[in-house]
Amino acid sequence: MEYYLDSLSLLILISSFVLVANKRINSYIRTFRLQSFLLVILAGVIGMENFFSEGSLEIIVIALLILVLKVFYIPRLLQNTVNKVEYKVEKDFFLNIPIGVLICCALVMLVYYSVSSVIPADTGHTRIYLVNSISVVLIGMFFMISRKKAIGQIIGFLVLENGIFTTAMLTANGMPIIIELGMFIDLLTAVMIMGGLVFKINENFESIDINKLRNLRG
Amino acid sequence: MEILVLIIPLVTSLLFWLSNNKKVLHYINIAGSALLLLLAVSVTGRFIMQGLDSLIFLSDLFYFDYLNLFMLDTIVIVSFLVSVYAVGYLNEEFEHGLIDIRKLKLYYSLTHVFIFTMVLVVSTQNLGLMWIAIEATTLASVFLVGFHNNKNAIEAAWKYIIICSVGIALALLGIVLLYISTVGLFGDPHNSLSWVFLYENALLLQGSVLKISFIFVLAGFGTKVGLVPMHTWLPDAHSQAPSPISALLSGVLLNSAMYGIIRVLVIINKNLGSNVYTGRMMMAIGLLSIAAAALFILPQKDYKRLLAYSSIEHMGIIAFALGIFSPLAVYGALFHMLNHAFTKSMLFLCTGNIFLKYKTREISKITGVLKILPVTGVVFLLGIFAIAGMPPFSVFASELNIIIASFEAGHYYQGAAFIILLALVFAGITSSMLKMFFANNVSEQVIHGEVNKSGTIVVVIMLCIIAVTGLYLPEQIGAFLSSAAAIVSGGM
Numbered sequence: 001m002e003y004y005l006d007s008l009s010l011l012i013l014i015s016s017f018v019l020v021a022n023k024r025i026n027s028y029i030r031t032f033r034l035q036s037f038l039l040v041i042l043a044g045v046i047g048m049e050n051f052f053s054e055g056s057l058e059i060i061v062i063a064l065l066i067l068v069l070k071v072f073y074i075p076r077l078l079q080n081t082v083n084k085v086e087y088k089v090e091k092d093f094f095l096n097i098p099i100g101v102l103i104c105c106a107l108v109m110l111v112y113y114s115v116s117s118v119i120p121a122d123t124g125h126t127r128i129y130l131v132n133s134i135s136v137v138l139i140g141m142f143f144m145i146s147r148k149k150a151i152g153q154i155i156g157f158l159v160l161e162n163g164i165f166t167t168a169m170l171t172a173n174g175m176p177i178i179i180e181l182g183m184f185i186d187l188l189t190a191v192m193i194m195g196g197l198v199f200k201i202n203e204n205f206e207s208i209d210i211n212k213l214r215n216l217r218g
Numbered sequence: 219m220e221i222l223v224l225i226i227p228l229v230t231s232l233l234f235w236l237s238n239n240k241k242v243l244h245y246i247n248i249a250g251s252a253l254l255l256l257l258a259v260s261v262t263g264r265f266i267m268q269g270l271d272s273l274i275f276l277s278d279l280f281y282f283d284y285l286n287l288f289m290l291d292t293i294v295i296v297s298f299l300v301s302v303y304a305v306g307y308l309n310e311e312f313e314h315g316l317i318d319i320r321k322l323k324l325y326y327s328l329t330h331v332f333i334f335t336m337v338l339v340v341s342t343q344n345l346g347l348m349w350i351a352i353e354a355t356t357l358a359s360v361f362l363v364g365f366h367n368n369k370n371a372i373e374a375a376w377k378y379i380i381i382c383s384v385g386i387a388l389a390l391l392g393i394v395l396l397y398i399s400t401v402g403l404f405g406d407p408h409n410s411l412s413w414v415f416l417y418e419n420a421l422l423l424q425g426s427v428l429k430i431s432f433i434f435v436l437a438g439f440g441t442k443v444g445l446v447p448m449h450t451w452l453p454d455a456h457s458q459a460p461s462p463i464s465a466l467l468s469g470v471l472l473n474s475a476m477y478g479i480i481r482v483l484v485i486i487n488k489n490l491g492s493n494v495y496t497g498r499m500m501m502a503i504g505l506l507s508i509a510a511a512a513l514f515i516l517p518q519k520d521y522k523r524l525l526a527y528s529s530i531e532h533m534g535i536i537a538f539a540l541g542i543f544s545p546l547a548v549y550g551a552l553f554h555m556l557n558h559a560f561t562k563s564m565l566f567l568c569t570g571n572i573f574l575k576y577k578t579r580e581i582s583k584i585t586g587v588l589k590i591l592p593v594t595g596v597v598f599l600l601g602i603f604a605i606a607g608m609p610p611f612s613v614f615a616s617e618l619n620i621i622i623a624s625f626e627a628g629h630y631y632q633g634a635a636f637i638i639l640l641a642l643v644f645a646g647i648t649s650s651m652l653k654m655f656f657a658n659n660v661s662e663q664v665i666h667g668e669v670n671k672s673g674t675i676v677v678v679i680m681l682c683i684i685a686v687t688g689l690y691l692p693e694q695i696g697a698f699l700s701s702a703a704a705i706v707s708g709g710m
Contacts, residue, residue: 118426126398137391141384153380160387168394172401175394176411178279179346183390186353190383193360197376204369213373216454 001049002125005170008042009132012166013108016139016159020100020146025082025092028155029075035162036070043169050173058177059169065184066165074158074191081195082151085202092149100146107142108135129170136163150198150208154191161187220261220275220282223290223337226254231330234323240312243319244305247326251294251301254333258294262287266698274343278412281343284701288552289340289477292559293470297333299676300469303567304329304462306670310574311460316366325365325460332358332466339474343413345393345481349386352442352478355471356382363459363467374451374458381451382442389438389478395431396482399424413481420488428486432496435482436503442475444530445503445537446510453514456526457579461570464522468529469563473555476536483540484706493543500541501632507534508639515646520579522569524650525562528605531643532558532613538636539620540706544627549703550619556699557612557684561605564680567673568598572654574669581650586657590666595655597677602651604684606644612688 015035022028040063047059093100111134119127137160144156168175175183198208205212230250234243265273265287273282282290308325311317317325335358338351356379364375393411400410403422409415416423441448456464483500487493511531518524532554539551571594576584588595604611617640624633668674687695 115430118430120426134391137388144380144384150376157380157383157387160384164387164391164394167391168397171398172394175346175397179344179350179411182347182350186350186357189357190353190379193357194379197360197364197372197379200364200367200372201376204372210376213376215370216373216377216458 001045004045005042006125006128008038008045009129009166009170012038012042012162013132013135013139016136016143016163017101017104019155019159020104020139020143021097023092023097025149025151026079028152029078029082032155032158033071033075035159036066036075039162039165039169040067040071042166043174046169046173059174062174062177062180065180069184069188070158070162074188077191077195078151078154081198085198085208092147092152094146094148100142104135104139104142107138111135111138126171130167133163133166133170136160136166139163148209148211150194150201150210153210154194154198157194158187158191220273220280220341222257223254223261223341224280224334226250226257227330227334227337230254231327231334234327234330238319240309240319240322243322243326244309247301247305247330250330251298251333254337255294255298258290262291266694272414278414279344279347280341281414282341283705284698285480285705286340286477288556288698288702289473290337292473292556293333293336293340296469296559296563297336297466299680300462300465300563300567301329303465303570303670303673303676306673307460307462307570307574310670321365325362328358328362329463329466332362334358336470336474340477344411345396345413345416346411348478348481349390349393352389352439352475353383353386355474356386356442359459359463359467359471362463363455365460365463366458371458374454377451378455381448385438385441385448387438388434388441392431392434392436392438392482395427395434396423396485399427399431413485416485417488420485423485423489425489428489429495432482432486433499436479436499439475439478439482440503440537443472443479443533443537444507445533446507446530449507449510449530452530453523453526456529456566457520457522461522461566461573464526464569465563465566468526468566469559472529472533473559476533476555479537480540480706484708487543493541497541497543500537501629502541504534504536504538504541505632505635505639507531507537508636508643512639512642512646515643515650518650519581521572521581521584521651521654522566522579524581524647525565525569525605528643528647529558529562532562532605535617535620535636535640538632539623542620542623542627542629543707544623545703545707546626547620547623548707549699550616550623552699552703552706553619554613554616557616557687558605560680561601561611561613561684564677564684565598565601565605567677567680568594568601571668571670571673571677572598575664581654584654586655588655589657590664591668593668593674594677597681599655600681600685601677602647604688606647607640608644610685610688612684615688615691 019031043063047063050059112131115130140156140160144153233246335354342348360379364371444452508531511527514527536551539547607614607617
């Protein structure tokens, strides 16, 4: 059991590295879908175990919700948005990819040292889970600032959210179900609003390049 | 009965879609917010009359004590006044053809959803639900910030949703960590996020996890509060939104986010047994916010942006006071939240009238406000002195409270820095803004006389409130504030 969880938490971390190495918007969406699928497996494994030991279906329901929302619905929504704003293939990053990956390695080390300094070593797997999933959060944030296009920022935000979800899932078997449901509703609304704003940005600025949003300063 | 506080704004926001008549929409707006005001007052009254300490309803997800009733009343009163103002403001925009009936409906409906989310923030005791509600405040107000749909408004809305969503996601991580620190301690995990429960058992939580948790919560909700260096969305959103929305954003939204920090702060201070850990961070970030605001206010060319930076300054003051955490300082912080809510929303409403008249936000293009808008002009002038901290207005009273508390607690250097920074801000605000008021020869294009009559009455009422509470705080309100402050500093 712990063996599966260890590998899954590592795979989720690796998938966020893959995201940083991606060049095209379409591959961002595919990587996000892959990472969400890993999340579904993670929640599924924990949910099964929970079901057999305590007979509660809550976590399995959550796994199904992630499957519907994060694996199918949100990626499709983003893909439609990308198709409609007539995305031209052009360079979308400030730093080149190897430097980006190196920065992410540094982030993981930073998280490792800071988590180790607060969480005692005898807490078993909790420490390594925290390191992996907080790293995903930070890599998501790094991804947001390293891309120029609006879609990249939305994907970064979603990855960040995935990282938080992993943290809760691995260390505390998920939040209470009411909270999880509320979070899904918020996330869904947020992504829909962001998608709508991408259209408006495209109309007003003739591009979805965030660097052009520079009228308001000081 | 308490549950109606949540239901009324939601129902009101739906009612707007039933009618296409402008007058009816205005009536629904006023009736909805007036009903909410009456209800909140009656709940508060009953609470005080019966001498309750707390009031749990709807399977202990929701909860009132003096602290959230205080926040609730501030929100409800300010949103009622803003709703009355909005009628005249929107009429004016409607007549100039800036908005049509569909946008009017959208505006009203989203505003009431926005009010609903803020009421939800302050009426729940479940920290997870509170997080959801704070995220929902962003989502409800994004379209209101981008209401005018031009380049600048879209840019402001995009920054607002991206920066605040990321910030609040960090706060979620903080709350997850808080939750982790309870796992294994209590049998039923469904209780583990309830504030009362966490507060009672604060000493049992794992302190080391709580320390990281607080950093994330401060950075996360701090983004929404507008503390430097997470403030970058705030001046844009406040300056681009329509004035009534700016008034709500600055007056009550920032307070509700600060309320989130307060609730977590209380648990962590009780767990650690002192406020040294949280106090250092809060005081540092508070002073940094005041200092940054002082720097940005001085060269500011846009009067709404200037007021937005002043909001950052005032949130910094509140954070500073919460860092000191003595009973007097906490009282000062809460009193300051109240005063800032009224004074700043009054100022933003005044800028609405000025904008309707002059059609520009640039300070240098505006002269002779006192001649052209005699009532709004006077209120705005006095309001600027009030927000800068001039006696006899209430902002001065609460700032004085905080300064005394800071010296009493032995924070001499911080207190001195605080006073110097406040003086800088005072100089910055008055020297930039005073140019607008006087003129030898007012330009011909601008017609004399007030616009938005009902709105002008609202700002005059608000001026009376801040002037009276500055000189004399009615005993009941003072006692109410003290009880709220006792909840915050009670654990120490």
